[in-house]
Amino acid sequence: MQLPKKILVIRFSSMGDIIYTTPVVRCLKQQLPGVEVHFLTKPAFRYIYEGNPYVDKLLLLKDTLDATIKEIKNEGYDCLVDLHSNLRTAIIKFRTGIRSYTYDKQTIKKWLSLKLRKQLLPPVHLVDRYLKAVAPLGIKNDNKPIDYFLKHNYSLTDLLPATHQDGYIGFIIGAAHFTKRMPNEKIVSICRQLNKPVVLLGGKDVKDNGVFVAEQAGDLVYNACGMTSLDESVFLVSKAKAIIGFDTGLTHIAEAFNVPIASIWGSTIPELLGVQPYKIDHSLVAGVSISCRPCSKYGLAACPKGHFKCMREIDERQIVDFVGERQAI
Template structure:
């Protein structure tokens, strides 16, 4: 049986498709499993042993449809469910099953601060779309495979090579990030050396934190590649991170995680840490939270209590235990 799984974006959503791909490949005898995504997210499936072929979305949808028709698929598992995937299914005529987004329930929950979306993880929602093919959830974590042969002594100073806490300080939007001064206060309570991870956009934040705390901090933001950052995550003693892709990738490894949530909430999108043995989900209940599904450039009310009111002691106790 030849199966195409579709998910075009974004990083976190694609990461959570990996258990579905694994189950399709392992549970359907002789299955040939292909995956299609945007070129920007190709790296998520690089070296994944459960994907027989990776297709990339082309600028012209007709070209992508032609590629799909040429493959002769028996079934499409649509884990994106948008106009583009609907067009693909219609124009190819291939039998398909589709992930249900619960768009209206999510909008009502966000707009009126209601809890209409059951706290079911995105993996389990995806799995329903694949279940028509007879697969069941194997209850294993997500998959992620690094590409390089990395070494700690090439990436970290000697002071950080015998145990460290990875702190992912980057996130796309302001309301997902903990303010620098709060990060500094939290890091003061942590006993192990700390490696800060993130992109160039938070390199300056990392330098500010390092200047305040000294040699206990190594700022790898904007220094390590994504693949190197994932390697550092995989070797960390514990990890602290916000609602961002690298934090979700960390779930593929047996690393205890503190998952910190500000203006967004994991239950709304079903992206609470998945199959992690040791996890602390840090967030505070407020009438204004969540203020968005995906994050905002500033706190709409100006107080940013969803981050400032998180108890540092609780996080530090988890990390130091």
């Protein structure tokens, strides 16, 4: 088989899923001599690959699929790597006729695992599932972490108060869906037990949550939610002594910096999607075993049972102890 010289890797969303494609892109670039690697994603996620030295060109999904397909044809790729595997990518592969390698989503097994609440999928990380798609090209896992390249040189003095510049724990309190987030009262309780400087991280959607937590938890907690850009938030993650976070993109991005991570899971479970912390030295996956969990692959707007035990019953002490054992500030 003739090895490709110009490859397009495709993954449209979401933040967490795209960040886990970075080892594939790195391995392609480093293991195929002289290969040119391009990446196609949605405009909203361009920041994940901007500045990535293993990508020669970043393509963004256009307003129409026809326009995107036209651009792909004009580029003259001799290979497509489909790491999304949905109807849109199927149409792209069919209409371009380019040789392709596709990630096996195992959709039926995932659906059955969710409905039966049984783990029918092997405990294989998403990175390794992605890499399996390019194994026919001779690509092997280099066993290195995911990649994220900061866009600018930031300073803690510009982003944090003096009380938090000498060391802090990052607590990522945002997530796309309610059932992925811990109730504010439990976040407050954990922050009080830590008794160390804590920086709350998240978007504008959880700014008010951050205000509540900071007011209730005391002066050791600083609310940065909605106050920093995403790239600045990643910088703060990279400088933290440890990270506490939910099932959300920023928590996954933290893995690029080998920071100890306490990963907290509510209605979702990492085994279903294969997104447990990857290639970091110290991590904790916190969750409770109850009959109704998982109730969703991606999270819900409310607990279907109304009790929200999957978050309310998580052992706070194990999180506090993990952070305390890993990093003394």
